[in-house]
Amino acid sequence: MSQHLLSSLIFTPVAAALLSLFIPNNSKKTFRVLTLVISAIQLILLIFIVHETRGGSFSSFLLTEKVNWFSIDLGTWGILQAEYFVGMDGLSFSTVTLTVLIMLIAGISSWTIDKNVKGYFILLWILNGAIVGTFVALDFLLFYLFFEFMLLPMYFLIGIWGGPKREYASIKFLLYTLFGSILILIVLIALYISVQNPEVQDQIVHTFNILHMTDPSNYIPGSILDPEQGWMIGSHNSRWWAFLLVFVGFAIKLPAVPFHTWLPDAHVEAPTPISVILAALFLKVGAYGLLRIAYPIFPDVATTLSWFVALVGVISILYGALNALASKDLKRLIAYSSVSHMGFVLLGLASVTTEGVSGAVYQMFSHGIISAILFLIAGVLYDRTQDRMIKNYSGLSSKMPVYFTIVLIGFFASLGLPGFSGFIAEIMILLGAFRSFTANGLIHESFAIIATLGLILGAAYYLWTLQRMFFGPFQVKSEIKPDQLVDLDKREYSMFLPLILLVLLFGIFPQILLDYTNPFAQHFTESLLQAARSIQNP
């Protein structure tokens, strides 16, 4: 049983999706209950995983499953071979846990969907399986497959069940992220023809295995991405271009400025549960890709270009915060704040220090939960009035006091108040980014100092929104009727409560998550710097 825990986690929702093709179309209740059942099964599997991996070393891969997928003999061109290879380390553990939790919350939030319920949930479950698969795949082709598989359900989910401008938003989202995927595909192919499988001695067998790709000794001499060869394209070598391509590919997903403009539209037009999944999980795939693929496979280029990654990170922090300040739509504001917070992840990653990288992974997890809270907050308002314009509301604290408390908690958690998980993440990232200059010389101290401006701007836009929408005498404008503004019902409360408890738990007892991410961060930092040094000075 323990051999197939990860696969069960991936294929449970997919199997449910296939089987439910036989369920009649109009039983909404069945689907609502079924989604909770699937999430419950995933939670149980997760508990098994926690139990099985207790005491294991999270700097290496646990619970691995390796099965030969396909192998085609191409004669003189060698053997085309791909494996079904999945495994979990500290990074994957935190992201998979996040996925299971967020999918449960999204499932509860999906109870508001009315039309084409069957199609909606089938797409949701395929999305579920694809996201978990992306986070545990260790074969690049498998990873790419799951990566692409996330796009199509999302396209339909936004395009059919979304808001007024949903067709525009969904096609923009699809084409933009698909463009990024193509860039990754180019690098995938280049890596494939450059890397050989060290387990096969007598002939050259190419491999998609990510772990083999991270070892510089596995490169075929004279291949395009061989570190010793130095193929030049223009003024830089091929590895430099490959890193840049894969960085842009994942940066589009992150989203990093200036590749972020698909995000506000996609978020604003998507229905609430899909916004939650987009913000909490999708964006983490971008960061995950950088941590799993871009940095370990190209350590030499990554360390040379760390200043660039940090620059993109800091620009994202400030630009996202400024745009949030200028937003007139509540959901757009929260979307831009997501851009800003993911900028912190980039900054932590670029520092390549233990606390910086650990902070980046912590921020991925923390932001996942906090952004779920924030988008559910926007959803509460939208479900009642279909109006998210900030200027149309005033004094909501007196009409909806429980909602006001939740909003207070959500906003202060997002702006990094101590006691919530966001503070731990941000302080680790800032400390790591600042120390990076003296520790490994990768990024200058000014990046961290400028990033603190993002904290001030965060306080500014959140408090301003609180002041405009919640304080003062109660008043609503435009088409909104005061009777529509009912306080939270039990279902909504049941979604917020666990999320808030988690945010508090990981803010007060960070060691719980750090026990998983610390080994990963330490291993990542040490091996990256070592590999970079060995490639640059052969």
Added chain:
Amino acid sequence: MEENTTFDLLTGLALLTPLASFLLCLIISERYSWLVTITAPVLLLTSASISIYLFFTIPANTSYLIQLAWFHVGQYTFNGNVELNRLSILMMPLIAVISFLVHLYSVGYMAGDNGIRRYFAMLGFFTFSMLGIVLSDNLLMIFVFWELVGFTSYMLIGHWLEKPAAAKAAQKAFLFNRIGDAGFLVGLMIVWANTQNFDLSNLLHLPEIYSWQTAASLCIFCGVIGKSAQLPLFTWLPDAMEGPTPVSALIHAATMVAAGVFLLARVFPLFTPEALHTVAITGILTALVASLCALNQFDIKKILAYSTISQLGLMVTAVGVGSENAAMLQLVTHAFFKACLFLGAGSIIHSLHFAQQQACLSGRQVHEDFDVQDIRNLGGLRKKLPVTFFTFLIAGASLAGIPLFSGFISKDSIITGVWYWSSNTFSWRWLILISVFAVSLITVLYTFRMVWFIFFAKESRSNLSIVEAPWIMRIPLIVLALASVWFLVSLNPFSASGWFTTGVGDLQHSNLVTLLSSGVVLLALLATWFMYATENKFINSITFLQNSFGLDLLYEKVFGQSVIKLAAVAETTDRKWIDGFLHFTAYTQVSFAHVIAWFDTYVIDGSVNAMAWISGVVGSLTRSFQGGKIQLYIFWALVGLIIFLFFVLI
């Protein structure tokens, strides 16, 4: 460092009972909300008693360390150590006792308020966080509690949710504190990069003076500028007066704003001489500016707010000249008399509101709607509010630094410290000395101006029946007033010696200075009498000074507007340029696709059609030979025959 489990337990209890009060207030349902008026004061009394017990029990100059690890990353550990040292044992009873008195007072002041549970919850959480600041041995933990204190300040200033001005003030307070905290954070980063350790027990005993210490200490000072309302970040404090008066007493006079001064004293060994000069200059400038502003205010609470800023400036100056012990003494005395003044102001406001209500109810004119906080509307209240009058007078005398009161002793020690620091040769330091005397003078002026207007001037509202506040509000006033007289601080009313001051540490004393400062105070009293008790030539205020030297306008117009404009630029960039570029590429692609489509239809398909057309034409041409007309067949057969004969015969 020693360890002692009884002290550990007691400290834990003193720290956690206010937190328990917070949690209880959250749990108690609306129906039983009157319960919080009992649970909160009782729990705070427990905390206060334990703190006082610890103050008297723990011997001077010993410290106890309780080691607690919070989390670790890689090989680094972030600790949550608690240290009981001279400073923390001094601050604990101060915070707990004043908080308890404010709790008691609030039971009367906030009676009937809708959000009473939220109010007491936040007061309890504030006390817990403030105790956390003074007990922590770790810079990161201090920062954590520092921010939490800022959060409770936000919630309490904006307590009356329906008041837009309160929300604005709360937001401003949090934002300005955040700006200071960003600086504090940079300071933390510098410390981390150089030592990888936040424990103060290590940081305060560094083997030598490092070059990074100046930058780090100045950045930490940024946090102090924000929290303790120094120049240029002080404008949030006058606005914070929108909150309930007990909140102003506790947070914005006695404790939270004093946290900055406490931090300076706590990390004093980290400061280099250059950093200390900056601190001193900032402090004295703040003290001067604020005292001038206080002299031009008409709202009681605003006068007291500016007075607080000015006193904080004096404390910061004291740290800057190296007399951090004098600063701590002033912090303690200021906490008591300022809280007393604020609670007294609250009592006046409460009594007058009540009188206004009574006038309305009894059917008299509804015009009794004047601003009770404007001192020009008050007058002659000394007969109607005797307890308030006496306590206010005592606390005011202490603020003004009149001999025989606690404020005199503490201010004296500061002036002495500056006196010795400025030495005998003329330098810029003498300017600071002169300014300190000037500030003492102006302090007397604005204090007694306020006292005159409220209690002695001609009565303007004699038709209102004004009565004293309920006893639960009078008791804290009396206690605090008693604490403002000299015997709390030392047995000798003219110099700092005695049981309390030994807790503060060594203080300097000079008889010359004592005489000089007493002389200045006397002079000021005479001046005040002349200006206000005689005809009111000095009623009008200077608007520029009334509005904090125009700083508010500057911040709003220059910084506020420019950030909003920057945000609008960012939004335009996103929409027009980045998205516009994307749309441009999309249009280009679609247009290109149309071109290809045209090419496909007309060129490729066209050539296919052309082929078909040619074969059609050729076909018609060859078909034309089979016309069906016999004459044509004979014609073409004859032509063929002629050609055949031609080739055969030639």
